[in-house]
Amino acid sequence: MKQLFSLALVASLLSAPAVMAKQVSFDNSWKEQKFSLFSKNKYSFKGSTLGVASDGAVSMAYRAVPESLWGVSKASWKWSVDQSVPATDLRKKGGDDRNLAMYVVFLPEAEAQNLKGAGIRKLLRSNAARVLVYVWGGNHGRGQVLASPYLGNRGKTVVLRNAGTGNHSENVNLASDYKRAFGGSKGAVVGIAISADSDDTKTKVRGAISGFALN
Template identity: 65%
Template sequence: MTRSILLAGLIAATLAPAAFAEAVPFDKSWSTQRFSLFSSNKYGFQGNTLSIASDGSVSLAYARVKQPLWGATSAKWSWGVSQSVPATDLAKKGGDDRNASLYFVFLPEAEAKALGDNANIRKLLTADSARVLVYVWGDNKGRGKVLASPYLGNRGKTILLRAAGTGQFSEAVNLAADYKRVFGGAAGALVGLAVSADSDDTKSAIRASISGLSLN
């Protein structure tokens, strides 16, 4: 009997669908959003890698998340910086430069379906029910520090991962746990991703890249 139970368990485990990460390519599905007519970052979409060049400028690149991935609860990526902005206070509007930010945008599923696939990043970020986790390479207050977003109000929280400076690192974040920690409750549908870099306030320069972004 014991052997039969063990064998049945092994067969079930073998046949059960395995959870796996799905890569998010940096391709033509991404668009860019300027914040100024006079300056913009330069993004290079190279499949697995996004290159970023920012020279006293700021802008954002964004993509919608496919509906089968709306329930993603974690994310992984690698990023590197060879030229960095100085450390700034990211809780303060103006003067809040950073090497790179990754935005994960959530909406209630019913609202996400009602918006459809054509809503741009401004519409997603300004929706009253939107909640945004922003993982950042910048500031110097320490890894894991949570800051109020000076731009998103109660809709967004900044989570510091790396202090301003250069280097190459891999990250793995638990979106579900971080959402519960900073907003409370369960996350809605993960409908949007965005990347930004900001060097306009300090008139400095950034050379960075993000690669291997995946959702699970």
């Protein structure tokens, strides 16, 4: 009987549909969030690619994650930088310029329902929210998890690349990174934001992100 059960289990696993990555388009569902009246980046939304130009400025582009994707546990994308800010200390408030950053916002399921459709400012102010910020910038070790200078214990910076130019592909495990940063399970992935930050060093960023997918 045990052997029959094991064979049936293996057969069901083999026949189960694979979880397919869902590509997230850079379309008009993305909204820019400025942090000051006179400081903003320029974003170019081209379907599979987002171009970013930052001239001594900072802002972010944000979109909500559809409820059907709240349970995703991984993300992947390609990004490139043609012009880079200098290396900064990503732990320093007001001195943490970076080329590109990918914000992933998490909420417990019940709170996700309560805040469904909320903008990025409201989400980032929620005590229940947790945010992983995957960064290309600074001069820290790859994979290092840093305290956020703005979000307190609700946010952590995950260093993927040091300041500089180039082209790279990223594959991140949201569930394991969340556990490493905050402990426990990740809850719902409710929002994604992308930013460039060059206002402190008064320099420039020219970069792009493409092929962003969740699964």
